[in-house]
Amino acid sequence: xLKVDYLDPQQRTLAILGKAxxxxxxxxxxxxxxxxxxxxxxxxxxxxxxxxxxLFINQRGxxxxxxxxxxxxxxxLSAVLPPKRLKQINPAHSxxxxxxxxMLAAGSSLSEIKNHLGHENVGSTMAYLHxxxxxxxxxxxxxxxxxxxxxxxxxxxxxxxxxxxKENIMDWLDSL
Numbered sequence: 608x609l610k611v612d613y614l615d616p617q618q619r620t621l622a623i624l625g626k627a628x629x630x631x632x633x634x635x636x637x638x639x640x641x642x643x644x645x646x647x648x649x650x651x652x653x654x655x656x657x658x659x660x661x662l663f664i665n666q667r668g669x670x671x672x673x674x675x676x677x678x679x680x681x682x683x684l685s686a687v688l689p690p691k692r693l694k695q696i697n698p699a700h701s702x703x704x705x706x707x708x709x710m711l712a713a714g715s716s717l718s719e720i721k722n723h724l725g726h727e728n729v730g731s732t733m734a735y736l737h738x739x740x741x742x743x744x745x746x747x748x749x750x751x752x753x754x755x756x757x758x759x760x761x762x763x764x765x766x767x768x769x770x771x772x773k774e775n776i777m778d779w780l781d782s783l
Contacts, residue, residue, distance in 0.1 A: 608661065609621070609623065609661070610660045610661060610662055611661070611662050612660065614640075614643060614647075619636070619637060619639075619640040621635055623725065625725045626725070633723050634723075643662075647662075651663075652666060652668055654668045655668040655669055676699055677699050680698035680701070681693070681698040684696075684698050684701065703724060703735060706723070706724075707720050707723075707732065707735035708735070717729050717732060717736075720732050720736070
């Protein structure tokens with residue numbers, strides 16, 4: 608449950624009450640904080656008295672539930688995904704996955720991503736960062752091609768790289 612008081616737009620932080628009634632504070636991207644402020648100022652419907660402190664309010668003036676979030680996510684994903692693909696995913700979790708992948712691409716560490724998602728251990732986080740093997744191979748191939756194009760052929764560099772262990776390096780990259 609998110610409350611209006613949990614948002615600090617100046618610091619761009621949001622406190623989240625998660626599993627086991629534990630709070631964690633996450634850093635919001637500037638655009639996200641800006642959009643939440645706009646929502647509160649312009650689009651948030653008048654709430655029923657019992658739900659006045661809730662950040663997100665449904666059209667009936669009550670706090671938005673998990674089911675409500677699921678339906679909203681499903682509605683917008685159905686606009687861009689074929690029905691067969693939509694059946695294979697959990698709509699709300701697809702946004703968590705997308706957030707995790709974007710954080711990784713932006714250079715966030717695994718521990719930052721783990722904390723942002725509220726996971727106890729990094730193993731849970733890795734499920735969100737899973738890429739299929741063919742995609743990993745494409746990334747590896749592009750990386751090798753790029754480094755070969757950018758790095759000059761230098762015997763000293765070649766001596767530093769243990770090409771006999773190339774398979775170990777590829778295995779390690781596959782494990783990411």
